[in-house]
Amino acid sequence: MTIKEQQDTIIEEFSFFTDWTEKYEYIIQLGKDLPLIDEQYKKEENLIKGCQSKVWLHAEHRDGKIFFTADSDAIITKGLVSMVVRVLSGQSPAAIADAEIYFVDAIGLKSHLSLTRSNGLLSMLKQMKMYGVALKARGI
Amino acid sequence: MTIKEQQDTIIEEFSFFTDWTEKYEYIIQLGKDLPLIDEQYKKEENLIKGCQSKVWLHAEHRDGKIFFTADSDAIITKGLVSMVVRVLSGQSPAAIADAEIYFVDAIGLKSHLSLTRSNGLLSMLKQMKMYGVALKARGI
Amino acid sequence: MTNSEPITDSVLDIEKIRKDFPILQTKVYGKPLIYLDNAATTQKPRTVLQSLETYYTQYNSNVHRGVHFLSQQATEAYEEARKKIAAYINARFDHEIIFTKGTTNGINLVASSFGKKFLKAGDEVLISAMEHHSNIVPWQLICEEKGATLKVIPINEQGELKMDAFDELLNSKVKIVAVTYVSNSLGTVNPVFEMIQKAHALNIPVLIDGAQAIQHIPIDIQQLDADFFAFSGHKIYGPTGVGVLYGKEKWLNEMPPYEGGGDMIKNVTFAKTTYNELPFKFEAGTPDISGGIALGAAIDYVQQIGAATIQQAEEEVVAYAFDRLSAISSLRFIGDAKHRSGAISFLVGNIHPFDLGEILDKQSIAVRTGHHCTQPLMDFFHIPGTVRASFAFYNTKAEVDELVKGIEKAKRMLE
């Protein structure tokens, strides 16, 4: 699936929720399910420190694609992280570099990507795209 | 006349004016009439510097009374100065020290005695009372 | 205590009071707003907003030096506000009230100006482990500039200052003590009377960070005998952008000016500038005229209700909250001081404060989460942050009940 398709699928999934409780319960469940990042990657250099929560991000480059694993100490952030990973992991550097992430907004968690929070999610997204840009520049 | 009587007389005089123009014309006339302070006393140490206008004040002590002469570079201030001099000059140190000057307020030129102007008149009045206080303290 | 018990808010006619605050009638996500973030900023009564409106529609004008009518009216109102504040904290002189931008600005003023005059290499500045960043960083900056050392009064597990350590730290190298009256993170009320007395016994002046005290505790500054006392208007029902630094005349006269510019000078030539008298020496530039006047209106409002009444009402609602929150399983308080005021910090099980805050928000309950600008304090407790509910006299026990219900719901979702 492309980045766009992944996002549209998520938005579709969320359209079934009738209230915020269901939506959040789902995100929290995602957070709980997220395969923990390999402990060896949960180190200082992979840490993205937001004002409220921490995010760890690890990237691997294989077969012209980038694979992400990630974690957060806050569960809702972790749920969102897992969705962003689902959307971007396994895509090409170019696709990641150019990706426009609109699903967070569309499912009503816009604030998590606004500067006003200065939390880890936005910084993680920036970091992911930076990987994309860097590898794309190297013509990979 | 006592300080109170002097003030009441001024207030009475002003009660005849029907509009601000007449009142100010009178004050301006007073300003023009004020016998200039003796040039020798118009020196730095007698200068009271307001934010807007300058006032010179000279005090002499004779026969248990204080006599003031004064000047200002602004004519309306000078008019007011002349009235204050009329009220306080020739009075005893004790009377001056304890004097409550209410006429400026009563004739509607209150702003000239408010801190908001930080002009010379208020400082001059303080200075005059200080002379009174100082001489009274020395038991004169 | 359960929800079905009758809820009385005794000292105040709280429903009437809530009507004075327009924002308390609004809804968030379709539900009535429950505002428990008062330590961050307080809401404003109608009279404060009216004073802004009246100022701008009837007499807005630059103050001081102005001959014309509007300027005089504005100056009088602005200086009247200063008088009100001086009277409210019982300052000896009106000119001991310096208008600032807020607590942070006031503390920076003292750190820089006092520091420039009185601090030198080898000297010490004494703060505490529970200070807000605004009462840490300004001292770090000036200590670094002057080669002085910042010393820290430690706290115990309850979040109280260790007074024996304070006694030891207080020595003749200390040039100033700067402590908060009330901790914004823990709600601890510090023994500032005692600390000031002890410092004064060694001729050491004391700055009190009053940001979380002014709105909760009646202040008699002469009785307290603090040398400096800083607070923010926005935390005592006034507008943002204005605050107060009280300083003893003696110190303010000895300190050099902080910022230079209009209003703070008596005479300027390129060769030599002489400074204006207090309070203007420390008020460079056009002040926040409307802010100062509106802060005066806020003080009027508070005085009308009565600082002691406010304190009593708040103590009641805080005690009730403490009681109700204690009943939540796996909730633990961060900070458990004997003397406390305003804010309650807690954590629930292993739930991240950020998650709890978000689920409370969705239930229209506004609390604050995070380090509350007291990172060293969070480091002390080895936590990333807390959830903090902070109260004002307009908060009700019914709101506390909603908070408790909200936390229970969040627990079910997050645990």
Added chain:
Amino acid sequence: MTNSEPITDSVLDIEKIRKDFPILQTKVYGKPLIYLDNAATTQKPRTVLQSLETYYTQYNSNVHRGVHFLSQQATEAYEEARKKIAAYINARFDHEIIFTKGTTNGINLVASSFGKKFLKAGDEVLISAMEHHSNIVPWQLICEEKGATLKVIPINEQGELKMDAFDELLNSKVKIVAVTYVSNSLGTVNPVFEMIQKAHALNIPVLIDGAQAIQHIPIDIQQLDADFFAFSGHKIYGPTGVGVLYGKEKWLNEMPPYEGGGDMIKNVTFAKTTYNELPFKFEAGTPDISGGIALGAAIDYVQQIGAATIQQAEEEVVAYAFDRLSAISSLRFIGDAKHRSGAISFLVGNIHPFDLGEILDKQSIAVRTGHHCTQPLMDFFHIPGTVRASFAFYNTKAEVDELVKGIEKAKRMLE
């Protein structure tokens, strides 16, 4: 020109615009207010007051770091205001816009922070003879602290900078040039484009005091290429207590922080504090949230009319005023620059400006008298002060006529 001629205010529908400003409908001493003290502070359109009211009744909350709804709304509105201001002056980055308390605060920030990093003994700071105290005293303070020297660009009798002297004074010892775009006392518009170019040729940064420019002249900060540009919100139809310092990212990044406290840090420990990124590094403490948002509303208002239209309308009314005032016998202008904007200073015969101001006030005409915080400039002209009438786009030619009549009456009374 006489009073009976038809009066047209062509570029603007001025009667409609005046209705936007509630205070312009008020009376002073029973007569319609004629407000010609706009250089001191401007009046506020209804939309600015509405933005304050909406803020406080609907979403007042502390900004940044807040998880809850109100806090996010407040933060968004506040940061949106920053964006508006950045766009209005065409800054490259939003984070080059630092919210301050006003021009004075902004200049002090630069003087202190730039000075601490870049000034040392023997260096020079270059200002001009027509600067406002707010662009003199901060430099005197830092020069004294650092052992640097303050140099002054002289002016001619018309109140224009002597550009040949500027060329001579500009040498490699100069570490920063700080000049006003428009003189608040004389109305002189300085050749700042040329000055900035010349300074940059020697790698010397330039601070522009924009206090009297922002409301009169369209600013494209990238074209102007100023390194710093400071202005006050209250002079561009915004509230008191808030202002803006524009700084080039490069300089702001190199400069140490000014004040310490909440929001300006990334990480605080007692051992080491790391500072937040721009713009927050320079914004310690709770900002003037409502002030920033209301300043954004003022910028919206100005943009809706158009900066160029405003300039044109003002030039027209200023030219008319100049013309009408010239006809008054024994009136002499103080400052007679070729390029001018906003303010007109004058004296009449031997009448003390204070007297003239008072008699004008009694006729409900608000002008300012005195030294206008430019004492060295007054010393240059050997005068105690001037009478200054200063204009905004809402002033009419009819008001100018009233001013002229008022002066004639004052002359009759005072001469």
